[in-house]
Amino acid sequence: MYIVKVLVEHPVHALDTTFDYLSEKSLLVGVRVWIRFGYQKIIGYVENVEETHFSKSELEQRAGFRYQYILDVIDEEPLLNEELQTLANQLSRMTLSPRISCLQAMLPTQLKPSTHQTVGIKTQQVVHLVEGTYAKTIKQQECMAFLQEHPDIPVKDIPYSRALLDNLKKQGCIEIVEKEVYRQPFSIEHQSKHIQLTTQQQKVVDGILAHQGRVALLHGVTGSGKTEVYLALAAHYIQQNKSVMMLVPEISLTPMMVEVFRQRFGNQVAILHSRLSQGEKYDEYRRIKRQEVKIVVGARSAVFAPLENIGIIILDEEHDASYKQEAKPRYLTSQIAKMRAKTHHASVVLGSATPSLESYARALKGVYDLYELPERINQKPLPQVEIVDMIQETRQRNYSLFSRKMKQSIQQTIDKGEQVILLLNKRGYASYVQCQDCGEVLKCPHCDVTLTDHRSEHKLKCHYCEYMIDYPHVCPHCGSTHLKSVGYGTQKIEEEIEKIFCGAKVIRYDVDTTRQKNGHLKLLERFRNKEANILLGTQMIAKGLDFEDVTFVGVLNADLSLNIPDFRASERTFQLLCQVSGRSGRGQKQGHVIIQTYNPEHYAITCAAKHDYIAFFHQEMQYRRKAKYPPYCHMVSILIQSPHEELIHSVAIDVKNYLLAHSQQTVILGPARSAIYKMQDIYRERILVKFLHSQDIYEALCVMNDYYNKQQKGKVRIVCDFNPYSQI
Ligand SMILES: Nc1ncnc2c1ncn2[C@@H]1O[C@H](COP(=O)(O)OP(=O)(O)OP(=O)(O)O)[C@@H](O)[C@H]1O
Ligand SMILES: [Zn+2]
Numbered sequence: 001m002y003i004v005k006v007l008v009e010h011p012v013h014a015l016d017t018t019f020d021y022l023s024e025k026s027l028l029v030g031v032r033v034w035i036r037f038g039y040q041k042i043i044g045y046v047e048n049v050e051e052t053h054f055s056k057s058e059l060e061q062r063a064g065f066r067y068q069y070i071l072d073v074i075d076e077e078p079l080l081n082e083e084l085q086t087l088a089n090q091l092s093r094m095t096l097s098p099r100i101s102c103l104q105a106m107l108p109t110q111l112k113p114s115t116h117q118t119v120g121i122k123t124q125q126v127v128h129l130v131e132g133t134y135a136k137t138i139k140q141q142e143c144m145a146f147l148q149e150h151p152d153i154p155v156k157d158i159p160y161s162r163a164l165l166d167n168l169k170k171q172g173c174i175e176i177v178e179k180e181v182y183r184q185p186f187s188i189e190h191q192s193k194h195i196q197l198t199t200q201q202q203k204v205v206d207g208i209l210a211h212q213g214r215v216a217l218l219h220g221v222t223g224s225g226k227t228e229v230y231l232a233l234a235a236h237y238i239q240q241n242k243s244v245m246m247l248v249p250e251i252s253l254t255p256m257m258v259e260v261f262r263q264r265f266g267n268q269v270a271i272l273h274s275r276l277s278q279g280e281k282y283d284e285y286r287r288i289k290r291q292e293v294k295i296v297v298g299a300r301s302a303v304f305a306p307l308e309n310i311g312i313i314i315l316d317e318e319h320d321a322s323y324k325q326e327a328k329p330r331y332l333t334s335q336i337a338k339m340r341a342k343t344h345h346a347s348v349v350l351g352s353a354t355p356s357l358e359s360y361a362r363a364l365k366g367v368y369d370l371y372e373l374p375e376r377i378n379q380k381p382l383p384q385v386e387i388v389d390m391i392q393e394t395r396q397r398n399y400s401l402f403s404r405k406m407k408q409s410i411q412q413t414i415d416k417g418e419q420v421i422l423l424l425n426k427r428g429y430a431s432y433v434q435c436q437d438c439g440e441v442l443k444c445p446h447c448d449v450t451l452t453d454h455r456s457e458h459k460l461k462c463h464y465c466e467y468m469i470d471y472p473h474v475c476p477h478c479g480s481t482h483l484k485s486v487g488y489g490t491q492k493i494e495e496e497i498e499k500i501f502c503g504a505k506v507i508r509y510d511v512d513t514t515r516q517k518n519g520h521l522k523l524l525e526r527f528r529n530k531e532a533n534i535l536l537g538t539q540m541i542a543k544g545l546d547f548e549d550v551t552f553v554g555v556l557n558a559d560l561s562l563n564i565p566d567f568r569a570s571e572r573t574f575q576l577l578c579q580v581s582g583r584s585g586r587g588q589k590q591g592h593v594i595i596q597t598y599n600p601e602h603y604a605i606t607c608a609a610k611h612d613y614i615a616f617f618h619q620e621m622q623y624r625r626k627a628k629y630p631p632y633c634h635m636v637s638i639l640i641q642s643p644h645e646e647l648i649h650s651v652a653i654d655v656k657n658y659l660l661a662h663s664q665q666t667v668i669l670g671p672a673r674s675a676i677y678k679m680q681d682i683y684r685e686r687i688l689v690k691f692l693h694s695q696d697i698y699e700a701l702c703v704m705n706d707y708y709n710k711q712q713k714g715k716v717r718i719v720c721d722f723n724p725y726s727q728i
């Protein structure tokens, strides 16, 4: 008899509690099992197996409760190998999150403990010939000859009738069997395009290869050919029979990078990202697990891919905020990458045109190796960037969203038959509805945010919860019918552009238009085919796109990301402006950029206009040093959440006092209300702790985390977020 400790995912026991079950047979740690839990049948994850010589009734007498047996074992072998099981435990400790949430973050949905399996293995019917049998008719013999030439051919692809096959089967000449197949998320067009690396690229590749096991920071300006460097590195490791992990930011870039890698390495590539269907993800995961692929290209969670013998882990656009997971477990992808690299003695490459301050500072200190690609391929110049002061425009009575220079440049570009990219800095641009008589703004009753106007559906929606209403006819406050939509959405601007500019054809690229499967690829393909001359979008279009004919990039409002209450506001703005400017003039023709702003003197904007990363870095580091922000310290944000408004502030004060008494060398800020105080009917306050060494605060955080999330379950919860990126 075996006592099996099973970890379950359950709303009330959403913590690291295991429950004991019995099994007649021994089980492997790390497999999933079906168990009865209360009245439900659910899936659990085996944490520990211990043999016992007691019988069931003896055990029950000793324990004082009745044991249940494991109902069924799901996996033949553990889902996670030893490396990943250890990593799950480390991740849980590092982020103060339950192990079950770590396992869930590491596995595709279909393999998560506790979800009901909806997608399974896909099969198709194939035909096998039975040796030593002979067909009767000529037609049948022809068919047999065909099958001989096409072993394992799927039934649907056989150019003979089903009736004929059925007859052959009856005669015992063939067997029709179900064979496992993989769903193919993208069709493969293998092109072995060979590009000769430039001397600079080759130097970077050689340098990285000569320092196996190190972390390299590759700082290369936009269009400097970083992708080719990644491809060359990947090719090297594959030749050494090692595997390669290529990580890219969420959503926008993934399909393009996937295409490039698929073209170069064909079937050896697996893809893991959020846009795949459940079935596709499941299949890709199994291909990786069975070591059938050598390269994984994917977004954040692909860092947990069950690759073995990893040679290199590459993070493209390493500064991107999507590398931070904003739900339990709140991890930073680069940190996980470094942990895995250590185990495999693999190298890590962090690539970016605008590295995060933290990374560049580490490179200057020698913690990382620094590689620079300061020029575009073929010494193509970087685009000329002009700053337009929007205050001057208003003084000249131009109240339009477009400055006169911007209008002129867009029209000229269209007239020359070239293409335009327009960036709408999204924050603040969502349109909301306001009463013209009493000034009332329509808000979500569950969250402290305005409702967003979804014009095409005639609905107002909350972006933080499910709340949605029909577009109202009267003001809920005063009953007036003078309701007006305020602010610009991409949709509204699209309409305006087609009115203002002669011959403008716009492709709108935002969350709404790219929602369909492979929606972004289709839109980008249409833009590449010149079905439109303007690509209008939010932050999603700033990165990675490489279109030859784009010679003009316009930034409609650079300031909105500057004004958010976040110590990274300048850094984010600088990065965004450099990235989007970098889309201009990548082909033969010179590129041009206009940035519209109300802060024309701000260093984030002036440095971006000069493509001067180093100047920006030094100025921003001064600010961080004075204000004591990372990289001059570490930070943890503690979010205190409760549905009971009367409790929240006093609990937050208690937490702060405890931390003050039990930590050293820390600066504790707050508690203060979160930027969105109420979200989904939960009130939220925040404490920020700045510290130098994690051991000075870690124990105290563990105690608080345990106390509120385990012992005091229910009324108040706290969430610790190391390396916080978001402060909403
Ligand atoms: N050695 C080379 N010879 C010729 N063309 C090259 C070479 N390396 C890269 N290119 C081309 O240069 C262009 C820019 O390269 P790539 O997109 O890799 O730049 P990047 O550094 O990733 O830029 P970004 O940071 O803007 O994404 C691409 O069209 C690519 O095909
Ligand atoms: Zn809401």
Ligand SMILES: [Zn+2]
Pocket (backbone or CB within 6 Å): 435, 436, 437, 438, 439, 440, 475, 476, 477, 478, 479, 480
């Ligand atoms: Zn009103």
